[in-house]
Amino acid sequence: MSITHNDFIARPGVVNKQGHLPDPAELVCVEIPKVFDQCLIKRCLVYGCGKDTIDTDEELRSDPLDDPKIFTCCRNFKLKLISVEKFPLKKNPSYKKIIVCFIISFYADYIDCNGETRCEFYEINRTEVISKLYCPDSIAQISTTSVSTGKSSDFDSEIIKLELVAECLDGNICKNNDDESVLDITLGFHLIVKCELLVQLLIPAYGYCPVPCECEEDIEEDACCRFDREPVPKFFPDQKLKPLFDDECEDDE
Template sequence: MSINFKKFSPRPGIVNKQGRLPDPSELVCVEIPKVFDQCLIKRCLVYGEGPDTNTTDCELRSNPLKDPKRYIGSRDFNVKLISAEEIPNNGNPDFKKIILSYMISFYADYIDADGITRSELYEINRTDTIGKFYCPDSIAQISTSCIHGHHDKDLDCNILKLEMVADALAGELLKDERGNDVLDITLGYYIIVKCELVVQLLIPTYDYCPVPGEPCAEEEPEDVCVQFENAPVPKFYPDQNLRPLFSESDDDYEDNN
């Protein structure tokens, strides 16, 4: 079923399968970073002395701690691209070998003997190599300048971007070879490496984004007794960890007879 344009309100939303959008009102050129290639780096790292490998890192051990009692968790994960070396492919210069150097930082929280929560900063420096990555150079030379300032910016170079999802899978308090209390972290992370280039794209549009007609909603505090009355009844007993009394093979035998 088609949609009547007069009844159509252009706004961000999901396009359902029951209908189709009306014809756009115009085609416009927009200048945006376009992703030309991307790949995934997936690592699970534990502490290990010596050179870093695909499974170990020497920086996943804390400095000596004072009377730690319990590891709580890790937070504030961040990734920073330090450098990127691009080596052109002999057969096709648009494909490159990329050597990435980046740093992952986060805080690990623990409780000491006095019951005080303390934090330890970890900075993990890593280097990864992407053997073949489509990262073409811009043909046009682009430069922009701010009218009210002197902030010149070149847009003709490709952009390497890192996007990360990370978590501390485990934390273990132990003593090192010198008898100091340390915290070893097991780090798991996914990094998407993207090659972007600023280009002009021709896209269909309907109109400018509509201005909201209603003010931002304010959250009114709800009475705690009302929350309690509306909440479901909690479980009184934990789930039982039971195994079936009879195996599936016994059921199949009865069905066949």
């Protein structure tokens, strides 16, 4: 049984009771990028001298380092889209071959022989080819005007978007051909290539979002008051014992 609007506060949240929402207040037309097609590219890259391949990259080796001892971690991953090329397929021009060029940058931290933490900056230039992706051309031509500048500009309604999740799987300190210490990184990443089109969608709505609650303040509390509220700790660790009997008892024959 659905609830009435008087019992419902419109706000973002998890719909944990299917069929209990009241009827929407209105149907609204919104203009948003809609994903028409997407695919996932998964790569595990190691250092390899020469031309980049599916599983090697020459830029995963650092410049010569001074007395590195141990690799620790990578951080501050960033993704930058450099260029996009789209080639319509002969059998169906709505499907296209996509060539994307992008840069993955990050910092790799290591500890030197003096115990100090140092970092090395990496920029990985990659090119990926998607042989078939549904990217229909927009029929409408879009032009926008900025209120602040008063200038009109054309807008590309077909959008290629990249989303990245990357991590350093390993770091190996070794010697190059000149007997200099370098750091070779093993990089793993998941890359989603999306084809989006700016469209108008008709969606149900409950009106504007309500004013959010006030931000929580971090109130300083007396350490003894906080200690008094904490539960008493266990004085001994749990014992790791096996059950004396099996879970299922066998019937006596």
